[in-house]
Amino acid sequence: MISVSFLKSIYDEKKTVNILNSISDVDMIHLDLLDGIYAGENNIDVDKLLNIFSDTAKPIDVHLMVNDPEKYLDDILKLKPYSVIFHPDACANPQGLISKIKESNIRCGIAFDTPVGIDEYSDLLSLVDTVLIMSVKAGYGGQEFLENTYEKLDYINKYKNKYKFNVEVDGGINSKIYKKLKPYGVDIYVVGSYICMNENFTRPIEKLLEE
Numbered sequence: 001m002i003s004v005s006f007l008k009s010i011y012d013e014k015k016t017v018n019i020l021n022s023i024s025d026v027d028m029i030h031l032d033l034l035d036g037i038y039a040g041e042n043n044i045d046v047d048k049l050l051n052i053f054s055d056t057a058k059p060i061d062v063h064l065m066v067n068d069p070e071k072y073l074d075d076i077l078k079l080k081p082y083s084v085i086f087h088p089d090a091c092a093n094p095q096g097l098i099s100k101i102k103e104s105n106i107r108c109g110i111a112f113d114t115p116v117g118i119d120e121y122s123d124l125l126s127l128v129d130t131v132l133i134m135s136v137k138a139g140y141g142g143q144e145f146l147e148n149t150y151e152k153l154d155y156i157n158k159y160k161n162k163y164k165f166n167v168e169v170d171g172g173i174n175s176k177i178y179k180k181l182k183p184y185g186v187d188i189y190v191v192g193s194y195i196c197m198n199e200n201f202t203r204p205i206e207k208l209l210e211e
């Protein structure tokens with residue numbers, strides 16, 4: 001599945017989402033939400049987001065790159081997301097937040113930023129639907145893919161085989177990286193500037209998918 005992040009785009013957010021909504025090969029729209037503390041610059045404006053997504057039929061894949069993600073949950077639920085992914089190292093009670101998200105009948109995931117060890121949170125892996133591996137440092141679009149991501153994917157797949165969650169990779173993916181990732185059991189590819197920094201979004205998507 002391709003989940004497109006519009007954190008960095010040549011068009012404004014509303015136009016970007018509208019274009020993505022019209023492309024059949026886009027499976028989800030990846031919404032990166034930042035608080036300016038855990039990562040990036042604060043971009044959390046629920047009224048604005050409700051307007052941006054007012055016409056979309058695509059599932060919304062929310063990625064909370066924030067400290068204390070639980071305090072944002074009620075507002076995020078207004079968007080009726082398909083999934084909510086958060087960073088357990090930024091959460092006082094990750095297991096409790098997983099339960100709250102699932103009680104809302106929404107898929108839940110946890111994300112591992114580049115410095116964060118997987119083993120520290122291995123007790124959560126049986127509880128989630130998705131594990132997101134950051135292949136760039138959290139917070140900014142347009143970064144280059146980190147080569148140690150392949151090693152992390154090999155490692156997380158040992159847990160995936162046991163617990164049957166989806167593996168999602170986020171950051172620095174282009175057509176070359178996409179093809180190199182194919183043997184690593186990735187279920188969801190988060191692709192951002194490679195698509196959204198082009199006037200015609202369909203061309204890079206076609207290049208991703210060509211054999």
